[in-house]
Amino acid sequence: MIVPAMLIGLAVGWLAPAAPESGDGSLGAQVEAILAELERADASWPDDVVAAVRSALAGGQARAIHKALADRVFLDVTINPEGRVKVARGPAAATLRQGRTTRVLVKVENLSGGRQRLQPQGAYAGGGENPFTLDFPSHDGLTPELVGLEVEYRLLAVTASRPGRHELTVSMEAGQGTQDLGFRAQAPVLFMVEAEAGK
Numbered sequence: 286m287i288v289p290a291m292l293i294g295l296a297v298g299w300l301a302p303a304a305p306e307s308g309d310g311s312l313g314a315q316v317e318a319i320l321a322e323l324e325r326a327d328a329s330w331p332d333d334v335v336a337a338v339r340s341a342l343a344g345g346q347a348r349a350i351h352k353a354l355a356d357r358v359f360l361d362v363t364i365n366p367e368g369r370v371k372v373a374r375g376p377a378a379a380t381l382r383q384g385r386t387t388r389v390l391v392k393v394e395n396l397s398g399g400r401q402r403l404q405p406q407g408a409y410a411g412g413g414e415n416p417f418t419l420d421f422p423s424h425d426g427l428t429p430e431l432v433g434l435e436v437e438y439r440l441l442a443v444t445a446s447r448p449g450r451h452e453l454t455v456s457m458e459a460g461q462g463t464q465d466l467g468f469r470a471q472a473p474v475l476f477m478v479e480a481e482a483g484k
Contacts, residue, residue: 311434312347312350312436312438313342313345313350314426315427315434315437316338316438318424318425318426318427319390319427319438319439319440320335320338320339321424321425322425322427322440323388323440325424326386326388328387328388330357334353334356334357337353338350338353340353341353347436351392351436354392355376356376356377357377357390358375358376358390358391358392359374359375359377359389359390359391359441360372360374360375360389360391360392360441360457360472361373361375361391361392361394362391362392362393362394362403362457363393363394363396364393364394364395364396364397364399364401364459365396365397366396366397367397368397368401368459368460370458370470372455372456372457372471373472374473374474375390375392377389379474379475379476379477380476380477380478381444381476381478381479382478382479382481383445383446383448383478383479383480383481384444384445384481385481386442386443386444387442387443387444388440388442388443389440389441390438390439390440390441391403391421391438391439391440391441392436392437392438393431393436393437393438393439394435394436395433395436395437396435398435399431399459399460400430400432401430401431402429402430402431402459403421403429403430403431403439403457403458403459404421404429404457404458404459405419405420405421405455405456405457406419406456406457406458407419407453407456408454408456408471409452409453410451410452410453410473411451411452415453416447416451416478417443417444417445417446417451417453417476418442418443418444419441419443419455420441420442421439421441421442422442424440427439427440431459443476445476445478447478448479448480448481449478450476450477451475451478452473452474452475453473453474453476454471454472454473454474455471455472455473455474456470456471456472457470458470
């Protein structure tokens with residue numbers, strides 16, 4: 286019996302395993318790098334959160350990974366197909382310690398598929414000099430440059446030099462002129478900065 290070539294191709298497609306999302310830059314690799322960096326900085330999430338994330342990673346399902354990380358998201362960045370950026374505040378707490386760098390999770394929904402470089406900026410709403418510094422540090426192969434996945438994660442390093450309540454309007458750029466219209470590329474954040482120990 287002769288089987289048409291098209292049917293053979295379909296059969297091969299059914300039998301062949303799906304290509305795993307692996308290698309540098311994959312969602313799993315990004316989240317593993319984030320967990321490693323938090324541990325290195327002695328800033329790991331609670332044990333139950335880490336366990337849930339690792340369980341989701343072991344299962345290899347993107348939806349489960351996103352669900353496990355959902356409550357840790359500090360900022361939700363969306364890049365539309367035209368490359369315009371908007372920023373929304375996530376559920377994670379905005380609590381810092383004076384003079385100590387805190388790493389917060391940024392979720393990036395990159396609908397453009399581009400490999401843009403994320404650039405954080407902060408406009409201070411209070412008087413005097415801006416006490417905040419924002420940076421996307423490079424670690425374990427994770428850099429400010431996106432790799433083109435539909436959803437990616439990065440750690441944003443935030444440091445405040447003065448204690449108290451301070452509002453900072455955080456914005457993101459992904460290339461020149463990419464801020465969305467109507468100031469949606471900005472998200473006001475009210476930080477609670479705890480005084481340095483002994484002060």
